Every structure is written in structure tokens, then in C-alpha cells.
Amino acid sequence: MLPNFPKPLPEDDRPVNRTVKVDDRLYQYLVDVSVRETDLLKELRRETAQYHMARMQLSPEVGQFLSLLIKLQAPKKILEIGVFTGYSTLSMAMAMSNNASLVAIEKKQMWLDIATRYLEQAGVKDRVETYCDKALPVMQTLLASINNHESDPFDFIFIDADKKNLLEYYHLSKSLLRSGGCMVIDNTLWWGNVADEAFTDKDTCIVRELNSTVHQDNNVELSLLPIGDGLTLIRKK
Numbered sequence: 001m002l003p004n005f006p007k008p009l010p011e012d013d014r015p016v017n018r019t020v021k022v023d024d025r026l027y028q029y030l031v032d033v034s035v036r037e038t039d040l041l042k043e044l045r046r047e048t049a050q051y052h053m054a055r056m057q058l059s060p061e062v063g064q065f066l067s068l069l070i071k072l073q074a075p076k077k078i079l080e081i082g083v084f085t086g087y088s089t090l091s092m093a094m095a096m097s098n099n100a101s102l103v104a105i106e107k108k109q110m111w112l113d114i115a116t117r118y119l120e121q122a123g124v125k126d127r128v129e130t131y132c133d134k135a136l137p138v139m140q141t142l143l144a145s146i147n148n149h150e151s152d153p154f155d156f157i158f159i160d161a162d163k164k165n166l167l168e169y170y171h172l173s174k175s176l177l178r179s180g181g182c183m184v185i186d187n188t189l190w191w192g193n194v195a196d197e198a199f200t201d202k203d204t205c206i207v208r209e210l211n212s213t214v215h216q217d218n219n220v221e222l223s224l225l226p227i228g229d230g231l232t233l234i235r236k237k
């Protein structure tokens with residue numbers, strides 16, 4: 001039995017507990033005991049694996065987490081920035097309620113064509129509006145429509161596109177989101193590079209700046225989860 005009296009505090013303020021280290025064996029265990037990927041998502045993942053850019057696709061456990069968030073929050077209006085072949089789009093669209101809608105922005109038609117095919121197969125395409133365009137101008141148009149009271153703000157926004165515009169995506173998304181709404185940003189641990197000072201490339205510096213901006217923003221609540229490549233969950237106050 002542990003002695004039941006206080007011990008001297010360490011000099012630093014580091015927590016005595018921390019997030020578990022996930023090595024390959026533990027990761028495989030996590031997948032084996034928790035991931036339930038539908039046949040359609042599996043098919044999409046296999047089709048995407050043929051492309052060199054396949055690494056951009058969400059991992060199954062992150063797709064499933066996104067889908068669970070949608071089911072827990074039941075948002076009516078969802079916005080997605082960065083569709084690629086649609087793994088996240090399909091995960092969210094299959095989880096959203098029948099009266100919900102999703103606006104999905106992707107700059108490359110080739111990727112949207114693949115995503116659209118799967119959304120049609122899942123029978124959810126009628127509730128997903130896709131824009132083949134750069135995200136910033138589309139987001140600005142959506143914001144103008146909200147500010148003019150022509151449409152409601154979004155309840156849920158998922159950001160998974162280029163890092164160059166990440167700070168602008170964050171600020172614009174805050175304006176597009178209703179109070180109490182949820183924003184999710186992918187890649188916030190950026191392959192671990194954010195914590196390594198040796199990495200000074202543009203994208204790493206932008207992700208660091210984003211993380212520090214969100215952390216210091218008193219108008220939001222946040223949690224940075226070490227799932228996938230790092231996923232930051234944000235609630236607008």
C-alpha cells in the first residue's frame with residue numbers, strides 16, 4: 001500500500017501523469033478494438049491508396065471520431081474545408097441527421113469527382129453541397145450571406161486543407177460559427193515537427209502559430225487531442 005502522507009513537490013509544475021505513448025503495437029490494438037469502418041469507407045480508402053497523395057486522407061480512427069462528434073452534437077449546418085477524395089466528408093455525411101446539410105470545399109475537381117461518387121453511393125449526396133474552388137473566397141461569400149441574415153451560421157466546421165491559409169481559415173471559421181458551435185482542425189501536431197525546433201519550414205511555423213493563437217484566444221475553449229496527426233477541438237464561447 002502507498003503511504004498516505006504528502007511527499008515534497010517537485011521543482012517544476014509538470015503533471016505527474018501524461019498521455020500514453022502510442023507505439024505501433026498499441027496503435028494496432030487501438031484500431032483492432034475500436035475501429036468499425038463501413039464497407040464503403042473501406043472501399044474509398046482502398047481506391048485512394050492508389051494515389052501518391054493518399055497520405056492526406058484521414059485515418060479510419062479519426063474518421064470514426066469525427067463521425068461520433070457529429071452524432072453527439074447533431075449539427076444542422078456543417079462546413080468542411082479540404083475534401084480530397086472525401087473520407088471525412090463521407091464519414092460526417094453518413095453520421096449527420098436527415099435534416100442536416102454539409103457544405104464541402106475542395107479546389108481540385110479530380111478529388112471532388114471521387115468524393116461525389118461515394119456520397120452518391122451512400123445516398124447522402126442531396127444533403128452535401130460541394131464547391132470546387134479555393135476555400136477563402138467561398139468562405140467569404142458564405143460569411144457575407146450570414147452577415148446579411150440570408151442564412152444561419154454553421155454549427156460545426158472541419159478544417160483539413162492547405163496550411164498556408166490556416167490562420168485565415170481559423171479566424172473566418174470563428175465568424176462563420178454560431179456561439180456554442182464546434183470547430184475541428186486536423187494536423188495540429190504536424191507529424192510531431194511542431195515540437196522540434198530543428199523544423200523551421202513555413203508550414204511547421206504556421207501550425208505552431210495557429211496552435212498558439214487558439215491557445216491564447218479567450219473567446220474559445222479547446223482541447224488538442226493526440227489522435228491521427230493531432231486534432232484540435234474548439235468550442236466558440
Ligand SMILES: C[S@@+](CC[C@H](N)C(=O)[O-])C[C@H]1O[C@@H](n2cnc3c(N)ncnc32)[C@H](O)[C@@H]1O
Nearest residue numbers: 056057058082083084087088107134135161162
Ligand atoms: C489533407 S487533404 C484533405 C483530406 C480529407 N479531409 C480526407 O479525409 O481525405 C487537403 C485537401 O485540401 C485541398 N486544398 C488545398 N488547398 C486548398 C484551398 N486553398 N482551397 C480548397 N481546398 C484546398 C487539397 O486539394 C486537398 O485535397
